[in-house]
Amino acid sequence: xxxxxxxxxxxxxxxxxxxxxxxxxxxxxxxxxxxxxxxxxxxxxxxxxxxxxxxxxxxxxxxxxxxxxxxxxxxxxxxxxxxxxxxxxxxxxxxxxxxxxxxxxxxx
Numbered sequence: 228x229x230x231x232x233x234x235x236x237x238x239x240x241x242x243x244x245x246x247x248x249x250x251x252x253x254x255x256x257x258x259x260x261x262x263x264x265x266x267x268x269x270x271x272x273x274x275x276x277x278x279x280x281x282x283x284x285x286x287x288x289x290x291x292x293x294x295x296x297x298x299x300x301x302x303x304x305x306x307x308x309x310x311x312x313x314x315x316x317x318x319x320x321x322x323x324x325x326x327x328x329x330x331x332x333x334x335x
Contacts, residue, residue, distance in 0.1 A: 228271035236264035262309075269312045276319055283307045 239260035246253040270281045279285065286295060286303040307315055313324045 228267055228274060232264050232267035232271055235260055235267065239264055266309050266312065269316055270306065272322075273307075273312075273315060273319060280315075280319065281306050283311075 239257040242250070242253040242260065243257035274281050282300065282304045284303070284305040286299045290303070291299055313326075316322050316324065
């Protein structure tokens, strides 16, 4: 996950700086790529503690006859929402992410 997130972040940086001539509008999508990269990198750090910690909803033991499988996680599990990741990261690891405050919103 960490390598994948790093690759996506690198692609976002590359697209925002260099790709406009060969790939029109790639600079615009680079913002979305950077957000996806941040989500994957944060989840990778949480999963380093335990892989199931990135899941918000897990399959119930009553719905599966054997041990939990990756297929059941794909079918019935849901991961933590992007907006909840900073709080989970802080609660599990004590890492606080800086928040961005828009200076325009406080203007009169």
